[in-house]
Amino acid sequence: MSFEFTVLKEDKKSGARVGQFNTPHGVIPTPIFMPVGTRATVKAMTSSDLIQLDAKIILSNTYHLFLRPGDELIKKAGGLHRFMNWDRPILTDSGGFQVFSLTENRKISEEGVVFQSHIDGSRVFLSPETSIQVQENLGADIIMAFDECAPYPASREYIEASMERTIRWLDRCIAAKSNNKNQALFGIIQGGMFEDLRIHSAKETVQRDLPGYAIGGLSVGEPLELMKEMLTVTLDYMPKSKPRYLMGVGTPDYLFEAVERGVDMADCVLPTRNARNGYAFTRSGRMNIKNAKYKEDFQPIEQSCDCYACKNYSRAYIRHLILSKEISGGRLLSFHNLRFLLKLMEDIRASIIEDRFLDFKQEFYESFGY
Amino acid sequence: MSFEFTVLKEDKKSGARVGQFNTPHGVIPTPIFMPVGTRATVKAMTSSDLIQLDAKIILSNTYHLFLRPGDELIKKAGGLHRFMNWDRPILTDSGGFQVFSLTENRKISEEGVVFQSHIDGSRVFLSPETSIQVQENLGADIIMAFDECAPYPASREYIEASMERTIRWLDRCIAAKSNNKNQALFGIIQGGMFEDLRIHSAKETVQRDLPGYAIGGLSVGEPLELMKEMLTVTLDYMPKSKPRYLMGVGTPDYLFEAVERGVDMADCVLPTRNARNGYAFTRSGRMNIKNAKYKEDFQPIEQSCDCYACKNYSRAYIRHLILSKEISGGRLLSFHNLRFLLKLMEDIRASIIEDRFLDFKQEFYESFGY
Numbered sequence: 180m181s182f183e184f185t186v187l188k189e190d191k192k193s194g195a196r197v198g199q200f201n202t203p204h205g206v207i208p209t210p211i212f213m214p215v216g217t218r219a220t221v222k223a224m225t226s227s228d229l230i231q232l233d234a235k236i237i238l239s240n241t242y243h244l245f246l247r248p249g250d251e252l253i254k255k256a257g258g259l260h261r262f263m264n265w266d267r268p269i270l271t272d273s274g275g276f277q278v279f280s281l282t283e284n285r286k287i288s289e290e291g292v293v294f295q296s297h298i299d300g301s302r303v304f305l306s307p308e309t310s311i312q313v314q315e316n317l318g319a320d321i322i323m324a325f326d327e328c329a330p331y332p333a334s335r336e337y338i339e340a341s342m343e344r345t346i347r348w349l350d351r352c353i354a355a356k357s358n359n360k361n362q363a364l365f366g367i368i369q370g371g372m373f374e375d376l377r378i379h380s381a382k383e384t385v386q387r388d389l390p391g392y393a394i395g396g397l398s399v400g401e402p403l404e405l406m407k408e409m410l411t412v413t414l415d416y417m418p419k420s421k422p423r424y425l426m427g428v429g430t431p432d433y434l435f436e437a438v439e440r441g442v443d444m445a446d447c448v449l450p451t452r453n454a455r456n457g458y459a460f461t462r463s464g465r466m467n468i469k470n471a472k473y474k475e476d477f478q479p480i481e482q483s484c485d486c487y488a489c490k491n492y493s494r495a496y497i498r499h500l501i502l503s504k505e506i507s508g509g510r511l512l513s514f515h516n517l518r519f520l521l522k523l524m525e526d527i528r529a530s531i532i533e534d535r536f537l538d539f540k541q542e543f544y545e546s547f548g549y
Numbered sequence: 550m551s552f553e554f555t556v557l558k559e560d561k562k563s564g565a566r567v568g569q570f571n572t573p574h575g576v577i578p579t580p581i582f583m584p585v586g587t588r589a590t591v592k593a594m595t596s597s598d599l600i601q602l603d604a605k606i607i608l609s610n611t612y613h614l615f616l617r618p619g620d621e622l623i624k625k626a627g628g629l630h631r632f633m634n635w636d637r638p639i640l641t642d643s644g645g646f647q648v649f650s651l652t653e654n655r656k657i658s659e660e661g662v663v664f665q666s667h668i669d670g671s672r673v674f675l676s677p678e679t680s681i682q683v684q685e686n687l688g689a690d691i692i693m694a695f696d697e698c699a700p701y702p703a704s705r706e707y708i709e710a711s712m713e714r715t716i717r718w719l720d721r722c723i724a725a726k727s728n729n730k731n732q733a734l735f736g737i738i739q740g741g742m743f744e745d746l747r748i749h750s751a752k753e754t755v756q757r758d759l760p761g762y763a764i765g766g767l768s769v770g771e772p773l774e775l776m777k778e779m780l781t782v783t784l785d786y787m788p789k790s791k792p793r794y795l796m797g798v799g800t801p802d803y804l805f806e807a808v809e810r811g812v813d814m815a816d817c818v819l820p821t822r823n824a825r826n827g828y829a830f831t832r833s834g835r836m837n838i839k840n841a842k843y844k845e846d847f848q849p850i851e852q853s854c855d856c857y858a859c860k861n862y863s864r865a866y867i868r869h870l871i872l873s874k875e876i877s878g879g880r881l882l883s884f885h886n887l888r889f890l891l892k893l894m895e896d897i898r899a900s901i902i903e904d905r906f907l908d909f910k911q912e913f914y915e916s917f918g919y
Contacts, residue, residue, distance in 0.1 A: 219869065223876040226861070248844070248869040256847055256865060264861045474618070477626055491596070491634045495626060499589065499618040506593040506876050 182363040182390040184422050190536045194414065194441030197531045200422050202268040202320040203361045209422060209443035210527060212434065212520045213238045213270060219263045222451045223510040226265045231487065232518050236268040238446045241313050242277030246296050250316035258318030270321040273310045276328045307351035315357060323393065324352040326367040331399040338371035345369050346383045353387060363390040365424060371396055372405055374412050381416035392417050393424040398433060407436050414441050431523060432549050435540045438527055450520050454512030457501040460519040464548040468498045486518035552733040552760040554792050560906045564784065564811030567901045570792050572638040572690040573731045574630065579792060579813035580897060582804065582890045583608045583640060589633045592821045593880040596635045601857065602888050606638040608816045611683050612647030616666050620686035628688030641689040643680045645696045677721035685727060693763065694722040696737040701769040708741035715739050716753045723757060733760040735794060741766055742775055744782050751786035762787050763794040768803060777806050784811045801893060802919050805910045808897055820890050824882030827871040830889040834918040838868045856888035
């Protein structure tokens with residue numbers, strides 16, 4: 180049955196759990212990391228690359244696709260799955276985050292947001308209703324409510340007003356959503372770094388009885404300790420029976436902290452962005468492949484890694500490609516970094532099932548150098 | 550036996566022939582198109598992509614690899630084949646073309662060329678001896694003599710002096726080459742657009758009894774008719790028993806004209822460069838995927854094409870990627886354009902074997918719109 184979430188195992192010593200989330204395009208094992216394909220492509224990767232990496236679900240951005248090529252075009256193509264040749268699950272965000280972080284001259288009102296397109300400067304309007312309409316045209320399995328991801332730091336007054344509006348917008352999203360059983364709408368909990376506002380937002384959002392809930396407005400520049408605090412507070416008010424998605428998180432430590440507290444899903448552009456800049460994740464820490472010490476290093480990025488780059492190419496070669504600004508360099512490191520996070524989540528799932536999650540976390544932190 | 554060239558079939562109505570050239574890394578069927586991997590990577594493609602496209606041999610550039618990462622480093626890596634994870638044949642050029650086309654403040658003397666590196670502005674020296682040394686460190690199957698590819702147009706005096714020096718440089722290349730049986734040195738025939746100089750250069754070069762010969766200094770901006778004339782003149786003085794390589798040619802018409810006159814090998818950056826700029830080769834002509842008419846065109850680039858892009862993605866999707874400046878766009882079109890030329894050469898080989906090369910050429914020209 181679509182959108183049924185089953186918890187298969189709960190860690191005895193933490194909030195971590197292993198589950199599975201059924202979607203029309205397949206079952207997602209949780210906790211899961213979702214690679215980001217902003218413009219209907221995970222940068223430098225094709226869909227067969229992502230299958231090879233065993234990505235179980237990817238995320239795509241409503242804001243970007245709305246502006247180009249347009250959701251109507253993608254609908255005509257048969258939806259985002261067919262357009263980008265990806266038949267596993269997709270999650271689309273609502274466009275809220277991008278409207279607030281990428282656009283200029285935006286005007287927020289109760290009705291929605293008017294902003295300038297970053298492509299041609301034209302004035303565009305996005306609201307709860309249009310966001311849902313666009314996401315229905317895109318046809319992702321999981322769609323997100325239109326929210327405001329407030330900046331950090333921000334005043335209590337700003338956060339409170341924004342959070343209350345996000346709840347009102349959630350109701351409009353629910354009302355706007357058609358009866359399509361193939362799309363699940365997730366609500367987003369906001370509230371900035373204010374405990375009581377987080378709790379209020381969580382309670383209100385959960386009252387709407389949705390198939391899943393997300394935590395927004397974290398990992399926006401605040402210290403890790405504060406993020407952990409807010410995460411803990413928020414998760415306490417989210418039902419264990421529904422998937423819990425922490426938005427925009429993708430460094431190994433944030434993923435561990437999130438999973439430890441009961442988060443099931445996360446996404447981030449970091450693995451592919453880092454890759455293009457020459458950074459690789461390894462179990463012994465972050466590697467800057469441009470460093471001169473890798474010049475004549477003919478080992479793979481990581482001996483134990485099963486990714487295409489590590490099975491076939493050396494650090495020296497990838498370093499050469501990155502320094503030469505060859506597309507293949509960012510591509511090979513994208514293979515590695517995506518596989519690193521996907522494999523990390525596989526290992527985390529295994530550790531929870533084998534009742535050794537916190538031990539695994541400690542081993543990983545020691546090895547990584549956290 | 551390495552570097553044995555066998556003509557398997559000669560066309561009765563033209564100079565076209567089908568052959569095979571044995572190299573230490575495998576047999577090359579001819580006529581063949583060689584994708585260019587300037588900096589030890591065919592742009593945006595990995596070695597497994599090239600295997601999937603069934604590239605039989607690739608070309609890499611001595612000039613670029615000499616400057617970065619350096620031929621000594623590649624030698625330490627076990628040679629270019631291991632460095633870039635490609636175990637089929639490789640041909641390296643001599644660096645001559647790049648020294649004359651890419652560098653500033655170069656000084657040509659009998660000894661060699663001093664030029665400024667395009668990477669860090671440092672002064673670098675390349676000569677017949679250093680070019681051979683670099684190419685031996687790289688370890689390609691086929692290496693090229695250090696020559697001057699003269700510009701077009703150029704005076705008879707300039708061309709004659711340059712061509713004579715190229716012959717003297719060839720003798721120095723032959724003398725500099727070690728006794729390594731795994732590398733074949735090809736001489737390069739120059740002579741600009743002067744028939745008698747072409748003939749003189751061809752006779753002198755062929756006298757050196759090398760395992761193969763190249764025609765340089767064509768397709769440098771001269772009209773197609775002049776190119777064909779010079780090609781015909783030059784090929785008349787090249788033995789049929791050795792592979793004949795026309796350097797820097799990669800549009801379908803130039804390939805047909807070359808093969809018709811007896812050329813066996815060609816290379817060009819065009820398929821991948823065009824791809825990154827949004828141009829696709831098709832049997833019905835060149836397609837500019839950015840054109841608005843492809844906006845909602847959900848057909849593949851070319852229905853009959855067996856490449857990864859055509860099997861999996863639509864024109865509308867690839868257009869979206871190219872307009873969005875996504876790496877995947879150039880990558881998918883590179884798949885298509887490379888496969889297009891490789892398949893064209895497969896079809897040309899088949900047409901020669903089946904005694905219908907000129908018919909095939911005519912059909913292709915009519916369909917392509919030449």
